[in-house]
Amino acid sequence: MNSTEHRPYLGFGLGLRPDHYPHIIEHKPDVDWFEILSENYMVPGGKPLVHLDQIRADYPMVMHGVSMSIGSTDPLDYDYLKDLKALADHVQPEWISDHLCWTGVHGTNMHDLLPMPYTEEAAEHIAAKIREVQDYLGQRILIENVSSYLTYKQSEMTEWEFYNLVIEKADALMLLDVNNIYVSGFNHQFDPKEYIDTVDPARVWQHHLAGHTNHGEYIIDTHDHPIIDPVWELYEYTVAKLGPVSTMIERDDNIPPFEELYDELQVAKGIAQKVQEQAA
Amino acid sequence: MENLKQLQEDFQRFLLTHDHGMDDQVIGDERVDARTRLELYGDSYWLRLMEALEDTYPGLHTLLGDEEFLRAGRVYIDAHPSSYRSIRWFGDRMAEFMRDNTPWSGETILGEMAELEWARTLVFDAAEAPVVGEEDMASVPPQTWGELTFTLHPSVHRLDLEWNVNAIRREVEKDEEPPAPEKGEYPVPWLLWRKSDYQTWWRSMDVDEAVAFDTLAEGGNFASISESILEWVDAENAPLRVAGMLKRWLNDGLISELVTSNRE
Ligand SMILES: [Fe+2]
Numbered sequence: 001m002n003s004t005e006h007r008p009y010l011g012f013g014l015g016l017r018p019d020h021y022p023h024i025i026e027h028k029p030d031v032d033w034f035e036i037l038s039e040n041y042m043v044p045g046g047k048p049l050v051h052l053d054q055i056r057a058d059y060p061m062v063m064h065g066v067s068m069s070i071g072s073t074d075p076l077d078y079d080y081l082k083d084l085k086a087l088a089d090h091v092q093p094e095w096i097s098d099h100l101c102w103t104g105v106h107g108t109n110m111h112d113l114l115p116m117p118y119t120e121e122a123a124e125h126i127a128a129k130i131r132e133v134q135d136y137l138g139q140r141i142l143i144e145n146v147s148s149y150l151t152y153k154q155s156e157m158t159e160w161e162f163y164n165l166v167i168e169k170a171d172a173l174m175l176l177d178v179n180n181i182y183v184s185g186f187n188h189q190f191d192p193k194e195y196i197d198t199v200d201p202a203r204v205w206q207h208h209l210a211g212h213t214n215h216g217e218y219i220i221d222t223h224d225h226p227i228i229d230p231v232w233e234l235y236e237y238t239v240a241k242l243g244p245v246s247t248m249i250e251r252d253d254n255i256p257p258f259e260e261l262y263d264e265l266q267v268a269k270g271i272a273q274k275v276q277e278q279a280a
Numbered sequence: 281m282e283n284l285k286q287l288q289e290d291f292q293r294f295l296l297t298h299d300h301g302m303d304d305q306v307i308g309d310e311r312v313d314a315r316t317r318l319e320l321y322g323d324s325y326w327l328r329l330m331e332a333l334e335d336t337y338p339g340l341h342t343l344l345g346d347e348e349f350l351r352a353g354r355v356y357i358d359a360h361p362s363s364y365r366s367i368r369w370f371g372d373r374m375a376e377f378m379r380d381n382t383p384w385s386g387e388t389i390l391g392e393m394a395e396l397e398w399a400r401t402l403v404f405d406a407a408e409a410p411v412v413g414e415e416d417m418a419s420v421p422p423q424t425w426g427e428l429t430f431t432l433h434p435s436v437h438r439l440d441l442e443w444n445v446n447a448i449r450r451e452v453e454k455d456e457e458p459p460a461p462e463k464g465e466y467p468v469p470w471l472l473w474r475k476s477d478y479q480t481w482w483r484s485m486d487v488d489e490a491v492a493f494d495t496l497a498e499g500g501n502f503a504s505i506s507e508s509i510l511e512w513v514d515a516e517n518a519p520l521r522v523a524g525m526l527k528r529w530l531n532d533g534l535i536s537e538l539v540t541s542n543r544e
Contacts, residue, residue, distance in 0.1 A: 046405035067365035150317035
């Protein structure tokens, strides 16, 4: 699988956040698509779901989850998957994604994207669970690389070797977060470009871009700042390497007015255009 | 997958207890040692749950003050780790926690505020349901009213509050100086619900209205609701009084369905 011909392309999107509902509903901004956080809408009812439907009527959407805990040694939570599927039936997203991580064991949720050890054993385990989810949902899912702050002694390979192995084994797709590669590269002293060089372009269906917090010795992936220049440069490298991939900006804290994120998205668009013009 | 299982158990135990079982399973370097790397996860675990409690319980936060709220949050987080897929549900046992644990149990306003604030979250994202109005009631033949029962809108919550927690919470939400805590002589019955404009409403009730409402909520029919208020009104006038209350409940958007007894 190495042709990008059949890769769907949505253009440039933003994460849908409650602060921006009124602006989006009133002004219908020129954004190609929105990514929603699945768990925020897995509730019985109320205003968020009403807003979701209103906005969905005007924009394509993708669903992004944080609680599948696909890497956990707990069995899959079918109550969760049932609700995820029901939401997907309702939203009809272009695709569904979650993370290359685990969030807890013994039924406890630590509400964090905890890193996997990069071992054959873990790859085997997580790939089998991804396949199970894909069978249940009736579609392939996108799995996102997370930012991490530690390396386990157990690990036998690099993060990118692990990620590629899992996606290959599961016949799944990638949500490649360019900021997360940068953050993990800084925290673990690897070259982010080497990471990007190894992925199969045909499997990469989406990018995340985001800001972070640099503490000097390490970077925390906080999604509360604008994107920094080195991440823009890495994005440029990524587009040159992988071609046009649906791209969105995640902002989860310190949320600015919609226009500010809109402007930031135009930067991403400009970079992608520049790369394509250079290639043409 | 034994290694993976062990590692995840060890890591989770570290997050919950800050023990040292993970220290030699992680690679440190000259920039950041293993323990510091682990603690980045330990700190963010605690911070994230604390943020969730702050979102849900701003009134409790105000009553306790920053320092005590943090302290209570830490004890709560240790006592009740999340088993929820969405962090929105974390904190569900706060009222009970405030009532059962010293020193907070000594101040009953704390449990009441927590109860109110949790109820508000439930009102906010309760299931959708239709509401019926006065005109629907008018279409039910009066001779069948006695057997009529009612389904409440899923967002409706009933609380009995001794303290002025509603007044305090309202000011906290507006970022205004809240009134001083004040305890009434008797608990006041309150209704909380979501109207069709998706705003959360609340109002207090007189005790006879509350008794009638609770009878309705428990599935009582019109006749038994009328009987429930005989302490305050004579038998002849009770149905009329209940009809008046019902009119208000219907106009408030509290009732989702009128259930006639002859339904198959
Ligand atoms: Fe991301």
